[in-house]
Structures are given as structure tokens and as C-alpha cells.
Amino acid sequence: MGLARQRVAALFGAAPHEVIFTGGGSEANNLAIKGIASKFGAPGDQLICSAVEHPSVAESHQFLVRQGYRLTIVPVDRDGRVDPAHVAAALTGRTILVSIMHANNEVGTLQPIRAIAHLVHARGGLLHTDAAQTVGKVPVTRDMLDADLISIAGHKFSAPMGVGALIVRSGIQLERGRTRRRTPGRHGKCPGTGRARGGRCLGGVPPTGVSGPDRRPAR
């Protein structure tokens, strides 16, 4: 598991302790948005996302709106691109998190994440990006994006479904709870076994304790 963590971290130029394995990209998005809001925010604080986010991002925001958070949804242009000026105009002193996907899953438009991160940081907020569609396809490192939280989905780059990770910049604490999303673990929850196996797959490390042709003892 340690090797897998190192490898996933190395992909992003992050440290191993900054990698949280999840049950997929959706769970990584949920954890980022709800985890930051619960730890740093309070009802009345503001969240910003784009109009073209994955449902797991959009629904996490709607959940928080029901808790009393304010949400600003920034538009995209005809190519699906977020204009950083729209984000700048939406930011307030109570913006805790801005979530803009790195590339859209319908049209593939790459968003100007680094420019947006610069604006968000200047107002004291955090920037999350859903990089599920870009990792493994275009170079993605944390330095390039300057994002505080990066979600990835394993099945987008050769790992199985139900595996993902959230890269969280060192020093940022998240409120972490159990989720009910199905994962490779038992009972449809997110138990350690499932995460450990999934994490190894994500890091390209052969799983242990799994029966299969390549794991059978030599006779």
C-alpha cells in the first residue's frame, strides 16, 4: 500500500501522506467539497463551481446549499470554458472553496485552473479540481494546476472501477466520514480492505491476498 501511495503521489508531484484513496472519482469529489465545508465552513459561507461540473460535484454542492451554504455557479462559454474573470467577480471574503473541473467529460475543454487558483488564493479560498478526465491523458501535476485538492478516478487510467483518490495539499484538514457508495470492499461500504486493494491497483502495485491466476502459489 505504501508503494502505491508513493506512486500516486509521484504522479502529481505530491507527498505520499497527501494521498487519500477513495472508492472512485465521485467519492473523491464528495470528500473534497463536503470535507472542506465541514472543517472550514459554516452556513452562510460561499461555494463556487462551474455550470458543467460532474453530478458528484453538483450534488455535493446542492447538499451543502440545503445546509445553508451559498452557492454561485459560474457560466461557461460556447466551448465549455470558464472565464477566470467570472470567478473573480463571484469571489467574496466568505468564499471557502471553488471547484472547477480540469476537463469537461462531455466536450473535453481544459479549464484555466492555474489562473483560477491564483484568484481564489488571493481571496483566501481553496481550489478543488476534478481531474478525472485528464490524469493519464495530459500532463497533470499539482504545480501546474496549483490546486489544493485534486480528484482522480482510477477507471479513467487503467485501474478498475470503484477506485480513486483525492490529493490534498499538506496542512489542509478535511472532515472525513463514511460514505455509502459501492466500492470493491465488502458490504457495499468503504472498508479498509477495499480501499487497500483499490489503492494498490491505482498505484500499479499487484494486490495481495487476492486469488487469481497470477497469485496462485507455485506447485
Ligand SMILES: Cc1ncc(COP(=O)(O)O)c(C=O)c1O
Ligand atoms: C469528470 C468526472 N468526474 C468524476 C467522475 C466519477 O468517477 P467515478 O466513476 O470513479 O466515481 C467521472 C466519471 O466518469 C468523470 O468523468
